[in-house]
Amino acid sequence: MIRALFSAASGMTAQQLNVDNIAHNLANANTAGYKTRRAQFQDLLYQSMIQPGASAGQQTSIPTGLQLGLGTRASSNEILFTQGNFAATENPMDVVIQGRGFFQVRTTNGELAYTRAGSFHTDRDGNMVTSDGDPLEPQITIPSDAQSITIAPDGTVSYKQPNQTASQIAGQLQLALFANPAGLDGLGKNLYKPTDASGDPQVGQPGGQEGIGALLQGYTEQSNVSVVEEFINLIVSQRAYEANSKVVKAADEMYQQVNNLSTR
Structure with a gap:
């Protein structure tokens, strides 16, 4: 549950940065020569409970393993140099x-x-x-x-x-x-x-x-920012932020239940 809290928090931080990037693009929608930036993300390290390919016997190996990720982070916001109008x-x-x-x-x-x-x-x-x-x-x-x-x-x-x-x-x-x-x-x-x-x-x-x-x-x-595309990205980012916040809430409620059990 603690892992879920930090993973969801990393997702919220990433989406906040994504909204910041979208806001910057929209602010420069009428800036001559401006080139839009696209935020990109990557997953963080994994905790390997069972290593994929580990030996399960003399002649067999584990096909998939068990790995739990630790969230996401922003890796770059690439400049797209497509021709503007x-x-x-x-x-x-x-x-x-x-x-x-x-x-x-x-x-x-x-x-x-x-x-x-x-x-x-x-x-x-x-x-x-x-x-x-x-x-x-x-x-x-x-x-x-x-x-x-x-x-x-x-x-x-x-x-x-x-x-x-x-x-x-x-x-x-x-x-x-x-x-x-x-x-x-x-x-x-x-x-x-x-x-x-x-x-x-x-x-x-x-x-x-x-x-x-x-x-x-x-x-x-003119700027190559597509206002319609940026608004779509904004909606998607808002929904992703909301989903991560619900994970934080669910993990908090589960952790609260564990605390209640320990005090009885």
């Missing part, structure tokens, strides 16, 4: 990646970070930056009097200036590709950094390397 905008600085690549961003501490959110702006010096002011890598500068800014599918950024017919090239956007993007470390602000699990970034030109993706100007990538 595209939303058309009237901003020429909005760009989406039609593939698995990431934009490179130079953060305030000088390190490189990576993002799927392609809503860019220009700072006072004309540098293309994120909404937090972090410049793109490599840095691209557009003059203040630039007109007709164009971002080609291959990442070439060009513009026209007044009284000029020919376009000027401002720079070239580069994308990074990871062998295991689910292993990236989330930093917040739609930024990720590589880890040993994700592998080192493979930098290339948009549309060049297989799978890295081409660019599409005038669109933003």
